[in-house]
Each structure stands twice: as structure tokens, then as C-alpha cells.
Amino acid sequence: MARVLIAMAQQDADPTEVAIPWRVLRAAGHEVRFATPDGTRGHADALMLTGEGLDPWGFVPGIKRLTVVGRLLGARRDAREAWRAMERDAAFLSPRRFDALSADDFDALVLPGGHRARGIRPYLESEALQAFVVAMFEAEKPVGAICHGVVVAARAVSPTTGRSVLYGRKTTSLTWAQEGLAWTIGGVVRFWDGDYYRTYVEAPGEPAGARGVEAEVTAALASPTDYRDVPRSDPEHRRKTDGLHRDTADDARPAFVVRDGNYVSARWPGDAYTFAKTLADVLAEGRGERTP
Secondary structure: OOEEEEEOOOOOEOHHHHHHHHHHHHHOOOEEEEEEOOOOOOOEOHHHHHOOOOOOOOOOOOOOOOOOHHHHHOOOHHHHHHHHHHOOOHHHHOOEEHHHOOHHHOOEEEEOOOOOHHHHHHHHOOHHHHHHHHHHHHOOOOEEEEOOHHHHHHHOEOOOOOOEOOOOOOEOOOOHHHHHHHHHHHHHHOHHHOOOOOOOOOOOOOOOOOOOHHHHHHHOOOOHHHEOOOOOOOOOHHHHHOOOOOOOOOOOOOOOEEEEOOEEEEOOHHHHHHHHHHHHHHHHHOOOOOOO
């Protein structure tokens, strides 16, 4: 049994990217603990958890519970059920503070995402968490990062090398194609809050995507070719990239996950099961060999 830590945002965490790995890793027999910036329990992005507020009438009290677009963009039933079960877990209700973390206390780390700027930025920008991520990488312990969680790893700069812990590694993350599409859809269906899907927005004169997840992660790598997206040759390319399909406990076809030794990365909630299962495989194998 491994001691796995899920570090998460205090507010606006993505419910799928937290709760599905919790469920999968627990089912694999591992002890799962949590950490948040100030050591109080984390909360999900309510829009992702309920789907309410993701339709053009989402600001109207009487009808906002009628969800159409919200059913497509929000967390699926299995993720909502996993989140509700996780909320009854004593470990979830008693997280550690980021500044109290030690790599000696854990065997593996999960970095989930979330995109809503007001809640996710304190997580992405935590120097204490970044230092812990460096310590976990330098101890060669398994680390899994999904969606915006990859930004935390990209920002984790080793004081020894002066480079990100992702330098020299292969990774994926939320792609600009995904982030840009969600931003466009959000600007229509949630027109009163058009930047809801963007954590960081480009300054005037900057090209679209310059402040996106893919651009920041790629900049931290040894080579742009180390950033991985679904290849056109993949027989499931459409299923993996259309934004309509998500993986399940029994169907990994829609997922795209990149493993580089003990490091596992994925793009979005639609990869969550395969992401968590791959990390569980790393734990089962012990220390993994780096991929060429």
C-alpha cells in the first residue's frame, strides 16, 4: 500500500480530476491523503459539479437548474457520486497545509486541475507546493498531473538545476485546442462571464493561447517536441479530441495519457480514469524506467 497525496485547490477544484483518482487509487489499495493551501477542506467548482450556470439562462434563479449545455460540460454522474463519497472521507476533511508537506511522508503525488481563476490561482501559484513537487521529483517518487495540474509541475523549478522538473521529460496537459474551444463555448453560453474557462487571459497584442496551459508547459520543456498531443495517426483520434467522449472505468479509448517513467500526465477530466489507472500501474511496478 502506497501513501498517495492529492494536492488540490481550496476552491474551484475540478471534481472529476480529484474524485476519480481518489476512487481508483483507493480501490487499488492505496492510502490517499489530501493537502490544500491553508489546510482546510477543498471545494469543487460548483458549475462543474452541478452543471448549473453553464447554459445561457444560468443566471436566472427560476430556471438555472434546467441544464442542457451543463450536462455536456460539467462532471458526469460517476464523478459527482465519487465526489459525494469523498466528502465523507475523514482524510479529505482533514487535509495538510502545503507548507507542512514533506516528501518523506508520501510515496506518490497527484496534481489535479481546475480552471476558474479566482479559486485555482492560489493553487497554481503556491511556492510551497512547487517546492514539494520538486522534492517529490528529486526523490524519484511517482507524480501524476492532469489538466491545469501540469502547470504546477511546470512551475516547480529545481534550485539545483534552475529548471522545471519537467525539463527533459515528455508530457501532455490541457491543450490549447481544448482550452480555446471551451473558452469560445463559454463566451456564448455564459456570456455574462465570458472568461470563465480561462485562468489567465492574454494581454492586448498577445496572440491567442499565449497565456494558455499548453504554451506555459511547453516553455518549461527541453524541447517543444517533448509536448505530446494525440497523433493524427491514432485510430481513436476523433474520439480522443472531439470533446464529447470521456473515458470510463471500462473504456480507455477516449483517453490520452503520457507516461515518462514515474511521471504521468493527462489532458482533461475525460482522461481521469486512465490517468489514475496508469499512476496505479506505476505504483504497482515500483520505480518506472524513463521513456526514450
